[in-house]
Amino acid sequence: MNLYRLIITTDEGEFFAVAAAENEEQAFQIADREIQHNILTKTNIRDITIVEKKIVKKAGAGYLIQPRKAYE
Amino acid sequence: MSYVKVWADNQQLNKNEKNKLKKDGLSVFDDIPYYAKNGFESIPKDQYMYFKYAGLTVQKPQDKGLFMLRVKVPTGILNHKQAVVLSEIGQLYGRNVQDITTRQSIQYHWIPLEKLPEIFERLKKVDLTTSEAEGDAPRNVVGNPLAGIDPNELFDTRPVVDEIYRFFQDNPDFSNLPRKYKISVNANIYNAGHAEINDLAFTPASKVIDGKKVLGFHVLVGGGLAAKPYLAKQLNVFVTKNQVKKVAAAVTTLYRDFGYRKSRARARLKYLIADWGIEKFEERVLELTGTLPAAGKDETIGWNGGFFFGVHPQKQKGLNYVGISVPVGRIHSDDFYKIAELAAQFGSGELRTVNSQNLIIPNIPDHSIDKLLKNDIFKKFPIHPTFFTGYAMACTGNEFCNLALTNTKDKMLELAERLDREVQLDVPVRIYMVGCTNSCGQRHIADIGIQGLKLRTPEGQLVDAYELFVGGHLNNGGHFNERLKGRIESSLLSDVLKDFLFYFKKEKKQGETFYAFTERKGKETLQSLLDTIISHYEQ
Structure with missing residues (x-):
């Protein structure tokens, strides 16, 4: 199992999603599901990207979600 | 051990730390002969971490018993015997491929577990080691x-x-x-x-x-x-x-x-x-x-990016060093051997690895330079490389790395070769590509950094894509390059960069570096340029 960090770029700016998935395709499907569930007013999504992948080991895995700095 | 592990009683140690208290990383060298004899299945998974201390990483897919192996080369200096042994290891055990890393080490892939004892023996005979080339220890100096x-x-x-x-x-x-x-x-x-x-x-x-x-x-x-x-x-x-x-x-x-x-x-x-x-x-x-x-x-007065191409006089009168381009640091072991033999024939036998993933042959007398350079190997590994291929770097990428999202070495080479054909400049542009956020290819200090990601297209396809970062360097304390907004699909990357660099060519002053150009033009101008280029190709 991997933990993916995704960036969703919309007309209003970018926000982040995290998905625990077996592969990249599944990670995008999970992000879709969460977007549909969490965003009430439909927004124009320009693109969705996976920017980082971590392998989930016994100790787990995680991300700190914060605005990206210029060098990131 | 002549010190007290002052952290030993800390209750909040991570799992690796707890393991390291029970068993020192270097002890893996005692275990490897047993594993080599009894096969990959004999390695308990909780022992994988210790292989790092022997300069080894289990290569993906993780059940094939193959390893990435890294050899330290302090300050990049190899004598002839060492260079020959390094090429033999690649030829015999590493499918004839070796990489020069950004820490001047030599790295192999596909190394079979059962061959490790004899590889260690070969290295030891010439005073080389893989020990602590990875792991929580001092890496190559x-x-x-x-x-x-x-x-x-x-x-x-x-x-x-x-x-x-x-x-x-x-x-x-x-x-x-x-x-x-x-x-x-x-x-x-x-x-x-x-x-x-x-x-x-x-x-x-x-x-x-x-x-x-x-x-x-x-x-x-x-x-x-x-x-x-x-x-x-x-x-x-x-x-x-x-x-x-x-x-x-x-x-x-x-x-x-x-x-x-x-x-x-x-x-x-x-x-x-x-x-x-x-x-x-x-x-x-x-x-x-x-x-x-x-x-x-x-006494530091600038930064050369770690590039030493061409023939240059040494401080020893009558001797020269020859800087050779090894595109993205990957070289067949046969070719590494040929270069080592040339170093012995015309120089002192020494070879030197560079943190820009290139090679140097030192100690060539003035009268031997022409004879040396007549060798065909320099058609493949030029001493005056083109301004993109010669100054490109790339991490390992998803070919071997478990964390990378995209290919890097092949993609970087393909990109650089096209730019060399189509964009003629008066200065090199350092383009470094990485396949994830970890920057093993030193993306942050590139003129143009390219970082891989996975993009889903509007049609629902999953494709490799890249983000650009501009203006990194290590002059005057250094500056990390800065991201430009916009993701570029893999299929468009070379088109977009070609146009981006055409603009640089058109607008730059004579001799102006990409770093100086970025400083002069400002990030907003380059962002606006990239927006225009991307929208042109997306139409």
Whole structure:
């Protein structure tokens, strides 16, 4: 199992999603599901990207979600 | 072991730390013969982490019993026997491929477990090692690849590097650090050791002491790239050559004893220094070393990016070094052997690896230069490479790395070759490509950094895509490149970059570097340019 960090770029700016998935395709499907569930007013999504992948080991895995700095 | 593990009773140690307390990383060399005899299945999964200390990473897919293997090459200097053995290892065990890394090491893939004992034996015979090339220990000591022959060095750093390397190598006092630990020792005045991105760096300096000018080093601590890059900070000390070991031991002892061991994500030296502040860290260093003179004159005058292409006179009259381009650092072992043989035939047999993933043949007499350069190998590995291929770097990428999202080496080569064909410039542009956020290909300090990601197209297809970062360098303390908004699909990357660099060509002043151009034009202008180019191709 991997933990993916995704960036969703919309007309209003970018926000982040995290998905625990077996592969990249599944990670995008999970992000879709969460977007549909969490965003009430439909927004124009320009693109969705996976920017980082971590392998989930016994100790787990995680991300700190914060605005990206210029060098990131 | 002659020290007390002061962290041993800490209840909040991470799992690796608990394991390391039970069993030191270097003990893996005792286990490997058993595993090699009994097969990959005989390795308990909880022992994988220890292989790092032998310079080994289990290669994906993880059940095939193949390894990535890394060999240390301190400051990049190889004698002839060592160079030959390195090519033989690639030929015999690594499918005839080897990589020159950004820390001047040599790296192989597809190494079978059962061959490890004989590989170690071959390396040992020529005084090379894989030990601590990975793992939570002092990694390869990088430095000036021209040490001892460099007209631009303040002094010869070979004895200092040798002393430091042998002091730390397999030293049980320093084999259990909180995380990887990178040392640079360099006296080239163009920052050939990339000081600012190392945990501990010794940089060229001088100081007038008792009326006499003394040559030595300044000391930088706490640098590193990865996902949270940090430029090293300078301690206010001046260090003579014979004090380097003492200072290195002090800094490393502080890191060993006070570096964070709760979370591996916060274990690099940069986090400790960020919390303590540079003044407190310096005070603690001085408590261990005793008084040191305050910093003197910094003798670094620029940054050469680690590129030494072409034929150049050495400081020894009548001798020359020849800088060779090895595109993205990947070379067939047969070719590495041929170059080693040329080094023996025309020079002293030495080869030198460079942190820009290239090679140098040193000690070629004036009268042998023409004969050497007639060899066909230089058609494949030119000494005057094109301005894109010759200055491109790439990490391992998803071909072998479990964390990379995209291909890098093949993609970078394909991109650079097209740019070489279609964009003629009067200066090189350093383009470094990485497949994830960890920056093993040093993306942060590139003129143009390219970072891979996975994009889903509007049609629902999953494709490789890339983001661009502009204006990175290690001049005057360094600056990390900055991201331009917009993701570029893999299929469009070379089109977009070609147009981007056409603009650079059209607008640049004669001789102006990409870094200077970025400073002059500003990020907003380049963002606007990229927006226009991307929208053109997306229509």
